[in-house]
Every structure is written in structure tokens, then in C-alpha cells.
Amino acid sequence: MFSAAVRLSVSGVRALTRTQPRCQAVLASRCYSHGTQETDEEFDSRWVTYFNRPDIDAWELRKGVNTLIEYDLVPEPKILEAALRACRRLDDFASTVRILEVVKEKAGPHKDIYPYVIQELRPTLSELGIATPEELGIDKA
Amino acid sequence: MLRLTAGRVGSLLARRATAALSTGSARMASHGHEVSDTTDMSQPLYYDSVDLPLPDRPYKVELTAAEQSLKQKEKGPWNQLTNEEKIALYRIKFCQTYSEMGRKSHEWKTVLGTAFFFLGLTGLLFWWQVLYVYPPHPRSFEPDWQARQLQRMLDMRMNPIEGLASKWDYEKGQWK
Numbered sequence A: 001m002f003s004a005a006v007r008l009s010v011s012g013v014r015a016l017t018r019t020q021p022r023c024q025a026v027l028a029s030r031c032y033s034h035g036t037q038e039t040d041e042e043f044d045s046r047w048v049t050y051f052n053r054p055d056i057d058a059w060e061l062r063k064g065v066n067t068l069i070e071y072d073l074v075p076e077p078k079i080l081e082a083a084l085r086a087c088r089r090l091d092d093f094a095s096t097v098r099i100l101e102v103v104k105e106k107a108g109p110h111k112d113i114y115p116y117v118i119q120e121l122r123p124t125l126s127e128l129g130i131a132t133p134e135e136l137g138i139d140k141a
Numbered sequence B: 001m002l003r004l005t006a007g008r009v010g011s012l013l014a015r016r017a018t019a020a021l022s023t024g025s026a027r028m029a030s031h032g033h034e035v036s037d038t039t040d041m042s043q044p045l046y047y048d049s050v051d052l053p054l055p056d057r058p059y060k061v062e063l064t065a066a067e068q069s070l071k072q073k074e075k076g077p078w079n080q081l082t083n084e085e086k087i088a089l090y091r092i093k094f095c096q097t098y099s100e101m102g103r104k105s106h107e108w109k110t111v112l113g114t115a116f117f118f119l120g121l122t123g124l125l126f127w128w129q130v131l132y133v134y135p136p137h138p139r140s141f142e143p144d145w146q147a148r149q150l151q152r153m154l155d156m157r158m159n160p161i162e163g164l165a166s167k168w169d170y171e172k173g174q175w176k
Helices: A002-017 A040-052 A059-069 A077-089 A094-106 A112-127 B001-020 B065-074 B083-093 B109-131 B143-155
Strands: none
Touching: A040 A059, A040 B143, A059 A094, A077 A094, A077 B001, A077 B143, A094 A112, A094 B083, B065 B083
């Protein structure tokens, strides 16, 4: 249990030091007293797989995004890309803008996370024709 | 007799309850014909919340012809949508944007003003009470009485070690 606590504190410190512009987004450290702790990569790949399902339906998309937002983290760009592509498969443009808005909201006081995410998503946004809230002018209402 | 009355009250309540339930709304039959806006809570609801980016249903359910044709265009490449069309699609599905949801209001001025108003009102009420309700002071509050009381306390050497009499210089007749 002590080693688990040390591991948790180390990953917690690691998560704190990673809130820099060019680094990964802040990710949660789960507080298990026993058992293995899911790594950040496992978490990311699990969510990417969820959104990449070809026959995902609208409810599952909504449920996925709403659940992802409940976590104390900003999702990685690759998870967001999978979610945006899922919106494309479902012909749902409005949800893509909403997802980008909520990413900015989740970043909170860390003002450098959202531009980084948009920068990483730029190829996907251009490919799918998704406009950011800033381009549409709805970020300043 | 008591049990019978309780039973009659119980049946009365049961009849009222079934009447309310059968109309399928929260109105009671005895309340007259007031029109109240009842929400069907058994259907998925739309609400704007920062915690819920994608609500259970779109904001607009009945679409105009223009909106329906826009929804058809949405099935094609999104690069062909103009910015106005994109905003229109957003407004079909959602009521408020995140920035609209999070905008600050002027409510705090109303709250603070109301609080100060009631504090002031209480102050006025209290002042009237002091003037008209409080009885006059007892005689023992008069300065003359207080002075003679203090002199008597000193003559009795009250608390001579660390208290009152220890602060009085008896040779010089003044406070130390």
C-alpha cells in the first residue's frame, strides 16, 4: 500500500509538471488502494477505441462525450479527433462545435491548453470542414 | 368512530390522488381552470449546463422547411457550409453557447441592495424601539450614584490584591 501511495504521489507530481504548453494535457491519477492503476496511454486508447467504432450511434456519442467531460482532465487531442470523426459519421455538425467549446471550458484557468488542442486538431478540422467557435464568432456572446 | 373517520379521509385522499394522476398532469381537479405549463418529465429533456455538453435531445424539434433543407445539406461535406449555416445548425441543436451560459449577471447588485435595505429597516425599527419601548434607566445608573458607589467600593477595600482597591493610591487619594 505504501508503494502504491508513492506511485500515486509520483504520478500526481508528474501530472502537475506536465501542464506546459508543448506537453500532454493534465490527466487524472486514480486513487486505488490496491490493484493496478490504468496508465494514461491505456485510458487514451480505450476512449479512442470507443469513439472509433464505425457503427457508433448518437446516444453513445453523447454518453461518451458527457462521461469524458465528467473526468478531472482535458481529453487528449487524439480522443477528441476520434469523437469529431464520430460526429462526422453521424452527420452532426453542431456537436463538433459544442465539443470544442467544452474543451475550452474544461481547461479552466490554463489558457494555453485550448490553443494547443486546436493546433493539434487543425488537420482534422480542415479535413472535415469543422469551424472553431472563434471562427464562428460564438465564443464572445 | 375514530377509525371510521380516518378511513373516510383516506378514501377521499385516494380519490383525489387518482383524479390527479388520471389527468396526467400536476393540476388538481379542484383547483379550477388555471393553465399551467407542465413539463413531461418522462421524455428526454433539453437543458443547458456547463457539465452536460450534449443534452438528451436537440433544442429545436420542429424544424422549418429551410432548417430541414439545411439538415439535408449537413449530410454532405461540411466544407460546403457557410459560417451562417454552421451557426444555424448550432442554434437548431443548442439553445445557448457556452459563453452565453457563463456570462455574468447584475444580480449581485440586487442581492446586496436588498440585504442592505432590510438591514437599514431593522436599524430603524430598533431605534424606534430604543426610543419608545425601552423603560427609563434605573436610578443606580446616574453619575452621582455611580460615583458614590465607587467611593463605597474603595472604602470597603474591594479586591485589594489585584482588583479595584489595588489600583487606588490611598495615601495620595488618586488612581495609581
